[in-house]
Amino acid sequence: MSLNSIILKNFFKNLKNYTLYMFALVFSVALYFSFVLMSQDDSVADELLSSDLMSTGFIVGSVFLIVIIVTFVMFANSIFLRRRNRELALFQLIGMTRDKVLRLLVVENAVIYFGSLMIGIAFGFLVYRMLLMMLLRMMQIDLAVGMTFSIEAVVQTALLFLFIFALLMAQNYIFLKKTTLINMLKLEQSSEATYRGMGKGTVIFGVLGLSMIMSGYWLSANMMNFGNLLIFLMFGILFLTIAGTYITFKFSVAFILNMIRKSKNGHVNVNDVLSLTSIMFKMKSNAFLLTLISVVSATSMGLMSLSYIAYYSVEQTIEASVPNDYTFYEESDMEFYSDLLNENAIDHETVHIPTISYNGEGDAITIDPEAPGGFDTALSLSIVSDEHVDNFEAKDDEIMITGVAYFIDSYIDFNLNQTITLSSNDYKREVELKSIGEQAVLPSFVTYGSPQAIVSEEVYNELEKNHNDDEETNQPREGFGIDIAGEDSQGIYQFMSEYDYPPFESKIGQYNMQMQGSGLTMFIIGFVGLAFLLTSGCILYFKQIGESEDEKGSYNILRKLGFTENEIIKGLTIKMAVTFGVPLLIGVLHTYFAVNAGWFLFGNEIWVPMLTVVGAYIILYSVFALISLLYYKKVVKQSI
Incomplete structure (x- = not known):
């Protein structure tokens, strides 16, 4: 029997054991090829607000994909070599040299590997559009998706898997060179841990x-x-x-x-x-x-x-973090866009909210002493009068805290109906905490992430009168915004975005x-x-195949x-x-x-x-x- 006949007969004999392996290879090739195709789609990149967002994300993702695929293929090949150790030993016993055994493995792997590569590229091209539509839906981008084929993506995928194939052949060569005939016959037994009680x-x-x-x-x-x-x-x-x-x-x-x-x-x-x-x-x-x-x-x-x-x-x-449809850094910026909206008959409302900063402490605020950010026992609060915000009404000596970021709860506890002492230098004012909320009333660039506190107009005037302004901080003391009547739309946003200056959020x-x-x-x-789930599941499956045969x-x-x-x-x-x-x-x-x-x-x-x-x-x-x-x-x- 010629070597080619042995290779052909041996290939079909072991084909049933390679079914899931070939499926995993095809799926891996399809994932990587479609991944590369999506990264090269300029029509999607043009729709993103950040031009580097997609390229950076896909580069990082492709690196992880390569690591997973290489690890999987090497692990799977190692398992198959151990499963076939007796077969490879018998080939040598009947007179085949190690070079011929290596040639047999090379031909078998080449057929499986490059066959999977071609099928995977074809399958990846077919699923590429579906995956891209899924990505656009997740990013909420409305864009018609066509079928784009890239020779560059084919070459990149082929070169990667050619490199992996070379690693496989090196692994096969090292296995045959270092493993003696006797060890091949005993490898199956020596690979299992011996239970000693x-x-x-x-x-x-x-x-x-x-x-x-x-x-x-x-x-x-x-x-x-x-x-x-x-x-x-x-x-x-x-x-x-x-x-x-x-x-x-x-x-x-x-x-x-x-x-x-x-x-x-x-x-x-x-x-x-x-x-x-x-x-x-x-x-x-x-x-x-x-x-x-x-x-x-x-x-x-x-x-x-x-x-x-x-x-x-x-x-x-x-x-x-963003209380209004549009927020501005200066009052003149707000007036500029307000005039622009009026010229185009777009109903809107301007919002002007003055604020002052006070430190808050007391029984109503419990701060973890190990909390990050340099807190001791006081929390910085941006104080606002209820006359300047909707849906809030504070009575005298009451305070309502809102705009509490979700991560603050991990190191600060708020206790309702307890006292908060507001302080600015030597001045102190006690108020009672009545409610906690997440809805912001001031933009984050005004508050620097600190919670906002709503008090009555009378209390606010008293606090403002006794407040000590710190000129060194250069912190904005007012919030400016525009709320569109009814509901804002992408059309209005695109219209306002046509003007590069003045800036807004x-x-x-x-x-x-x-x-x-x-x-x-x-x-x-x-x-x-x-990709990892598929490869790790396949490796465990291959292990079970071996154990079931044993x-x-x-x-x-x-x-x-x-x-x-x-x-x-x-x-x-x-x-x-x-x-x-x-x-x-x-x-x-x-x-x-x-x-x-x-x-x-x-x-x-x-x-x-x-x-x-x-x-x-x-x-x-x-x-x-x-x-x-x-x-x-x-x-x-x-x-x-």
Whole structure:
């Protein structure tokens, strides 16, 4: 039989094992190619308020995509080499040189790889328009999308995957050169961790791993109590959670499962044999891979959750920082645009709000002493009279605080019906706190992010009379704005934007910019997260294929002992739930504590965005567990 015949026969023999691998390759090529096509679409870039926003985002995203794809291909190839070690050894035993074996692998991989490359580019071109429409919808840009094909994108994709193919061939060459014939025949056995019972070391490290993770969680939940050590604390949390995760997979899982097995007092059933016992052997040898999957899954879900929180909270963020449809730095600027609107018969109302700054302290304001920003016990407040704002009416000796940014709640507590002492140098005035709100009444460039406080006209006049102006701060003391009658529109905004001077800020402009920025960020992170989810799920699936083939003899024995197919499948279902569920559970817990530590810096809602992301991730991840179980079911049927 010629070498070409062996290559052809061997290729079709192993084709069934490469099905999901080829699908993952095609999907990876399609993702990267469509990603490159979108980054080169000038029609979209022209619609963005920031010309560098899209290019920077896609460059960062493409780097992460490349890292994920390269890691996946190298991992998958390593798994396949180990699965085929006996086959490769037999080729050498029948007289084939290592060069011919390498040639066989090169031809096989070339057919699979470059076939997947061509199919992936074609598929990427087809889905490119759909993905671009999804991106535009997320950024709320109304633009007709056409089909754009780029030779440059094809060349860029082909060069990348040609480079990855070269890495694969180098990996194959090193494997064949360094692995002896005897080691190839024994590689399958030596790759599995040998279970040596529950020694004291396993118990100690098992408890240590769980303790490290819980310590990391506790520190992340109390980060704001360590304000001066925040940077060092973050590195400490990373070390505790990552190292703790590795030790958990290496020792803690076996420790817990062994305790469950011992609790049965020797009365184990087929489910225990196929799930608990098997996992105790396998988790230890795959500790590094499972740690990598858990940590990167947590990173993906965490970043997607934070980006969705920012996207979900855009409207509330605008309302809390931009009080009017248009805000201006000077009164003359406001009058200029007011005259312009009058000339074009656009009904509007001008807004002029004077303000003074006072420090507030007392029983109504509790500030965390470790809070960032240099706060001691007083909070800077921008005082406004209720005569100058709508929907607020303060009685004498009452104060209503509004424009409270969502992140302030993490280190400042407000207590209603308690006293606030307003102070300016030696003058002090006590008022009672009646309400707290998020709606801004002054623009952020006037308040510098501080909350606004509404008091009665009488109290405001008294405060203004006794206020000590600090000339050195050069802080604006007035807010100027325009509110369009009815509702503002993109048409009016575009009309006003035609004038470069004087400058202004607008709700629509801020909304467009934040939606574009957060929408693009969420899309790219979701894109990269999907690529990782696909590749990590495939790697776990490939691992299960290998384990199912190794355990085929065990299924044969169990069937001969009288166990039914359903009983065996039930045990394997538990095994799949633990194998896929434990890394996912740890990843979800890491995600929750990471997001919970800093979500308030991105928006004002955590549960809806985070549960949406985590729920979608769990559903997609479960698909790979189901596919693995179906493969096990097929192996069990073939065991007799």
